Amino acid sequence: MKFSLGRSGMKSFIGKRAIASGVSLVGLVVLVFFLSRLTGDPTDLYLPLDASVEMREQFRQMHGFNDPLIVQFGRYVADLVQLDFGHSLRQARPAMEVVLEAFSWTFRLAVITMSCVTVAAIVIGSLAAFRVGGIFDRIATFFSLIGASAPDFWLAIVAIVIFAVNLHWLPTSGTGTALHWILPVSVLFIRPFGLILQVVRGSMINVLSSAYVKTARAKGVRTPRIIFVHGLRNAMLPVITVIGDQAAAILNGAVVVETVFGFPGIGKLMIDSILLRDFAVVLAVIMVSALAIFLMNLLIDLAYALLDPRIRY
């Protein structure tokens, strides 16, 4: 962490991280491949109840479910090498195509939500930290705790009842217009906002009692500048970690919120695919999420290095 190794150091750092993540991903894919097969044969889920034994046999034959698991796995790996991620049983399309489509929705959802959360939590949290125990701090702390405590499915339901069913202001589900985004973003906003605000506040309290803030006061620096220039950049390091965790949670699929609002994102795709034993899609989702989260972690490390000159890779 403390060694400044320049560009080649950065490259080898990314390389090492890629290898570690790659090892975990391979382990994960193998584990998921075999464990997911334990959840049963998808045949019954896809064919009508009165399908004949021959039809069932033909379905199994076609999708290779009759072969021993190890053979199926070998075939999967062989396809994977040629970047063929298999077919979706449910949608009869290449699995990767299905996943990338869903991912683009979730990605937009995550970016919009986390941008709002970050700005709001940083501003409110910093101000709360400035007068600890003051009225603003107490109100902010109390509401952030409530936010961090609320189950999102419940918030989603209550929001639908109030804004869609009773007031008819907003649509209940879908993605057609900008209005469709308001409810999912608002509901997803609340928990990360509460958590991140708490972290900003705590980190800022530490920073504001630090020696260099004392120096800034002795220099006669104005208070807003002390908070947002001297304090904030130092206070951001632990905050970034939590922002990353929360963004990862949304990228991994905000299953409940996407389900309730009928949002065609990766979380909804995941739960539907699991329930319908659409194995190729499940595996593709895992790989795409892993890649997205790997890239995001790199981005976070980059942000660390930008914020704190002591951190070099």
Place this chain on the structure above:
Amino acid sequence: MTDTQTLSGRKPGGALARWFSMLWADKFAFFAALFLLLALLCALFGPLLLEAVATKQNLRGRNAPPFDLARGWIYILGADALGRPLLARIVVAAQNTMLVAGAAVLASSLVGGTLGLVAGYSRRSASQWIMRLGDVIMSFPSLLLAVIVLYMLEPSVANIVLVLAVTRIPIYLRTTRAEVLEVRERMFVQAATVMGASHRRIVFRHILPVILPTLVTIATLDFAFVMLAESSLSFLGIGIQAPEITWGLMVSQGRPYLTNAWWLSFWPGLAIILTTLSLNLLSNWMRIALDPTQRWRLEMGGRRNG
């Protein structure tokens, strides 16, 4: 000699009284603790007292609205689609909700904490393998795990606990390891090494007591998180299965009636919020109360300054 005057000694009175007065000093935490005590009592005795009432169907009272005392106080929060009183069902459901969260937190903190101690203290490759294992568990989709367990094993409370406990292990693993890595470099650990203390003694007598408060604080927070996770699973239909009952499942069961009977989902959701909020408040209090250098804030008697 000037250095023989000591700082003021501990005030007389039992440890229990001291903790109580520290709790009283933070009113939010006090009411949070009170609410949790109530929830705990519901969980312990609710099913004994109200099981019969909570499962008795009453088709004439289907979706009865709340705040209507005509049917008796037990219907104060209304009734569900089968006419069962919501208040009684919430009290009864407290047991499973708390049991699942409690057992999962206990199991994951024990396993994760132990692995974290080993990973943090031993310099061998074992610690690397433990960390990689943590990574895999961390990125394994918990939904898939839930479905696998649900399909392979009986849908039972114990299996939900298993799913939740496994997914929460990495949290304790990472925190414990990070803390151990820090504490093992402290001077008093080295002082013990100089005295010839065994590894076991250093881990259990010197390191563990120092990191335990952090773990307890995290476990409190995590209890809230696990409750939410269990509710989400139940809500998605891959958690607790009827006729077993939890608050999350109640929210889910009320969902089809949202448009005409909001209270079916609202009350159990409120119970979840209040419980998790209480746990959050209590863990904030604990962070101060368990830290000897911060504790004075509470011992000063309710004044909140800085």
Place this chain on the structure above:
Amino acid sequence: MAEHLLEVRGLSVEFHTAAGTVNAVQDVSWHLDRGETLAILGESGSGKSVSASAIMNLIDMPPGRITAGAILFNGRDMLAMDAEERRAINGAKIAMIFQDPLAHLNPVYAVGWQICEMMTTHGTPGAEARRRALDLLERVGIPQPEAAMRKYPFQFSGGQRQRLMIAMALACKPDILIADEPTTALDVTVQAQVLELLKALQQETGMGLLLITHDLGVVAEIADRVVVMNGGSIVETGKAAAVYRNPQHPYTRKLIDAAPGKGAMPEGRERRGEPLVKAVGLHKHYGLFHALKGIDLAIMPGETVAVVGESGSGKSTLARAMLRLDDPDGGEILYRGRDLLAMTPRELFGLRRDLQMVFQDPTQSLNPRMTVFQLISEAWVIHPDILPKARWREKVAELLVKVGLKPDMAGRYPHQFSGGQRQRIAIARALAMEPKLIVCDEAVSALDVSIQAQVIALLDGLRREFGLSYLFIAHDLPVVRDFADRVIVMKAGEIVEEGPVRQIFDAPQHPYTRALLAASLDPDPDIQAARRAARNLEEGRVTA
């Protein structure tokens, strides 16, 4: 009465703490004139920094509260000014530097930025601020000022950081500079340079210098007048030399008596027979850094060997290596002829009780969750053959008395004691092992001067009583003068000089030893003045 540049009148400040309301300072009055250096001298808890914090508006309220008094700057009461007026004075008219420059510089901004900010905050245009910042860096002796502007605090050495703080503080040409323990964290040779710089800058600018310190040597070197504080009150004030020559208050007398380096040096004893511990050719690397470069040393039974060196000399690495806390990469350590480094853990365990250690900071070396009884008796839990359990209580009480504490303190926790008492507990814990050698790693550096003297006296007494040997690590030569039999001077991982204490102090051979001795400050202002004169003469010769 003539108007002073800065005058504090009857200032009282209280703080709310765990132990109730504490009067940090009570009815404190002093004044500072242009071109003058006033030192506020006091030990920890004396309230010596409180009036400075009040001047800079750095006291947080709550928990602090100014209950009485006035602070007159050019005749105007600062306590009656509004926040904006006081902010405009901070930095521009009165600037401050602190003890630990690394912590007091913002770690994430370049130092040039931080120095310029001082000026732009008070209205200087950016380009001009930059020019002046470069001049300042040059003036305080930072090499390559252009490049230094873009560097970050962590990329400088301790002494350079304090120079950066000074450059920043002087950026707006303030009337007053407050320096709170400016050299305490620095090596002695660096300390001398920084004090020199402060004095030269004061002569150039004519500013008033307020110096807060615990160190009589610093007062002797730089102060015109001194205010002695104890327990939140001023006990004595006057010209620095007069106060040293003729202290009026018993506390001042005690402080002066406690200053190390004045007593009789121990006679070097004859070194015959087998050494207790002997190190041969010790090497230790940390990555590319060569911390120990072939160290040889021997400690005879009953002997005190002091190892003195500045930061980075490898002295602490040596201490840790001797106890196998960090295994050396090469060489051997012979304890009564057996090589410690070749021992199995089981063999080493048996020897642990003979070799004990007292660490620098007792706050960290005592487990905060154990009582004094548990801390001391842990020795016998680990080595049950030393003492049967039935006698533990009795023996703990005996040891506590031996180190100057009371037996009824056994039930308390470390945080209920003062720093000096905690170090006594740590010593009692080491004694419980009945060791032959105690390694003291900067064991008194964290303590106040008067406590330092007591702890050293205690260690010396114990040596005589039990025939102990000490390996005494210190960064400060005067501390070991009254106490050590032999002195080893280390620099950059090597021993530069070794000999009996008299030889080292009276006839140092190596230039580095001489530099160390020259740089350590004597508490006597007259001696310091004489040394200063000699130094100037020498410099004059060099430049001539």
